[in-house]
Amino acid sequence: MPFVDISLARGKSPEYLRAVSRAVHDALVAELRMKPDDDFQLIHQHNQDEMVFHRTFRGGPRSDDWLVVRVTDGLDRGKRAKRRFYRTLVRLLQEGPGVRPEDVFVMMTRSGPEDFSFAGGVIATDVGAAETLDAAAENPGARAAYTTAEMTYALTDLFERRDLSRIRPMLRGDIVLSLPSSLPYGGEFTGLEWFEKLLTGTPGGDEVFESFTIHVDQVIEADGHLVVQLTNTVVPKATGKPGVIRNLWLFEVTAGRFTSARLYADTAAVAGLAG
Structure with a gap:
């Protein structure tokens, strides 16, 4: 560039x-x-x-x-x-x-690439990651591992656009998701089907929240993990009144693939909003 x-x-x-x-x-x-x-x-x-x-x-x-x-x-x-x-x-x-x-x-x-933005306020590392991942998608199975920049971009794409297309090849088939048991939708879940269900839909389903909008504050690299810090604007089914929930996901990375994900949330705040 x-x-x-x-x-x-x-x-x-x-x-x-x-x-x-x-x-x-x-x-x-x-x-x-x-x-x-x-x-x-x-x-x-x-x-x-x-x-x-x-x-x-x-x-x-x-x-x-x-x-x-x-x-x-x-x-x-x-x-x-x-x-x-x-x-x-x-x-x-x-x-x-x-x-x-x-x-x-x-x-x-x-x-560095992070010092460039070609247009639209998009950092060039995201542009480069998107181009690389789009090229890899044309040859499924060719990539055994992914870079931190690519994984960071895919996580942002997942949470802000509920788009699994770029992150799916990065997931181990036996990926484990852990959500606090005190949440209405908490528990431990294994496999791609659960990953898609829990991270692309409304948490807990439509019976808990009328709407759940996610904003990615930042993605941090830390000792074999990627930490996604989120601010969520929600409308609970119980009250119909908008509220804000802040939480983070801790993704474990092994050999360039995601192996597990754990949610850390203010469960009392979530429970209070959800009624």
């Missing part, structure tokens, strides 16, 4: 600017395995007195056509790939718009 800033002297033609842009993009695709559609750039044009540079320090001689390419990347591509990228970039800039190799200055900065 590289983002590119290109700075150069003012006065270049639109054709020149397009050629520079395409050369940078093609070099990223060729050498850093960037997706062809992942194309985001800003081109900055400057007056000569706004461009301060030494003509011969560690390179050159540089001309008035000095050009700076800044790449902010979400992944560490490694020294070998970067070395290839620099060489390919210089070659393409010379072959296309005619930029002298001596005038090409490159800076690469790593900023």
Whole structure:
């Protein structure tokens, strides 16, 4: 997910600017395995007195056509790939718009995927996890284990959208769910059928709550577990009056799969609301 800033002297033609842009993009695709559609750039044009540079320090001689390419990347591509990228970039800039190799200055900065949001306020780690999981869904059974980022995304998808599609392949067939016995719907349950029933429907069924809306506050990684902290807005069947229940689920992770889930809740508050 590289983002590119290109700075150069003012006065270049639109054709020149397009050629520079395409050369940078093609070099990223060729050498850093960037997706062809992942194309985001800003081109900055400057007056000569706004461009301060030494003509011969560690390179050159540089001309008035000095050009700076800044790449902010979400992944560490490694020294070998970067070395290839620099060489390919210089070659393409010379072959296309005619930029002298001596005038090409490159800076690469790593900023983690969590530092990007492409649109809609969605963190880029969720976008990447969704893309990976969608690709895996096209080949069921191919994945034996999942990453923390993928599992975190799948948990958020489960609770906020009641969508099992992304988390289902991550569940062990004998997954155990434990709910406090003092709840109207408490107990210990084993298997995928119970997981689907308890975590995609209204807790306790329609006879307990008229509505049960879940908001995921955060998902925390902790010593082989993922902790999902929730704030639930509920309307109990007994009173019809809205209330708020805060609880959390503790998911145990073994070898990249979910093996158990335990609910921790203020059972007195739940019981009081549920009547």
